[in-house]
Amino acid sequence: MKRGWQKGLTIYVYLNKRYRKGTLKSKKGSKWIFKPDRYKRTVVVCPVRTKWHYRFKKKPKTWCTTVDILMMGDKPFKFQRECIVEWSGSKTCRTHSVPMRVWQLPGTSTVIVGHLGAYTVAVLAGNDLTESRKEPSPNASFFIGRGALERRKFKCLKMSDHSPLLKVDRRQTVAPLYPVPSREELS
Numbered sequence: 425m426k427r428g429w430q431k432g433l434t435i436y437v438y439l440n441k442r443y444r445k446g447t448l449k450s451k452k453g454s455k456w457i458f459k460p461d462r463y464k465r466t467v468v469v470c471p472v473r474t475k476w477h478y479r480f481k482k483k484p485k486t487w488c489t490t491v492d493i494l495m496m497g498d499k500p501f502k503f504q505r506e507c508i509v510e511w512s513g514s515k516t517c518r519t520h521s522v523p524m525r526v527w528q529l530p531g532t533s534t535v536i537v538g539h540l541g542a543y544t545v546a547v548l549a550g551n552d553l554t555e556s557r558k559e560p561s562p563n564a565s566f567f568i569g570r571g572a573l574e575r576r577k578f579k580c581l582k583m584s585d586h587s588p589l590l591k592v593d594r595r596q597t598v599a600p601l602y603p604v605p606s607r608e609e610l611s
Contacts, residue, residue, distance in 0.1 A: 428541030429456060429471060438475035439467060445479070471539035472522050482530060487559050490523040491537065491568065494582040500540060521584040526568075533557050535568060537581065543568045546578065553578060 429435075429448060436443040437458055446460035448469075458469040469476065493500060496519050505512060524538030533545050533555035546553040546567045547560055553573040560566040569580035 426536075426542040429539040434479050436477050436479060437467070437469055443475075443477070472524075478527070478536065480527075484527040484529050484536070485559070487526040487528065487535075489562060491526050492521045492584045493524050493537065493540070494519050494584050495522045500581055528559060531557065537568060540581075543570055543581065544573075546573055 429451075431448055431450060433448045434445065435448065435458075436445050437460070438444075439460060444460040444463075446458055446463070449457040449459050449466060451457070452468075454470065454472075456469045456471065458467045460467065522538075524540070526538075527536045528534070528545070529536070534542050535545050536542050545556045545560065546569065547556040548565050548567075553567065553575070555573065556566060567578070567580045568583070569578050571577045571579050
């Protein structure tokens with residue numbers, strides 16, 4: 425659970441109108457093979473589309489909102505460069521935003537983000553990063569990542585912001601530079 429989904433992890437998956445306890449057997453692409461207890465056959469499970477939850481020893485606090493994580497395939501987005509003949513740039517055309525549930529362990533700044541595993545919540549206080557032991561407000565600037573709480577060592581998950589864009593009326597009337605001739609003058 426701390427390292428995310430891996431072989432042998434016990435989770436609960438919603439099958440046949442109820443949650444079934446079972447273990448993850450293997451991974452094929454972005455899908456996982458799940459073996460429910462007392463079932464003979466395995467089930468294919470997608471961590472994004474199917475309903476599931478972890479088996480916790482202490483009940484964590486579930487965040488009120490989901491966090492939109494930028495994913496590249498089935499892995500979190502990491503800046504990479506690609507070269508095609510003479511052109512070189514970043515691999516950003518294949519990214520997509522995935523809403524993920526977040527559970528925060530009680531009394532700590534550790535959060536478990538979907539099937540990705542455990543991360544730390546940091547809030548910007550002045551110029552320094554500090555741990556946040558409670559859920560940040562939606563309009564506060566917070567970061568979810570791993571590593572020491574220093575600018576260069578803290579590696580953040582890339583989150584997308586779906587705040588509405590400001591609409592600007594681009595159809596502005598501008599006075600013409602030259603006088604416009606009338607129809608009679610043109611003919």
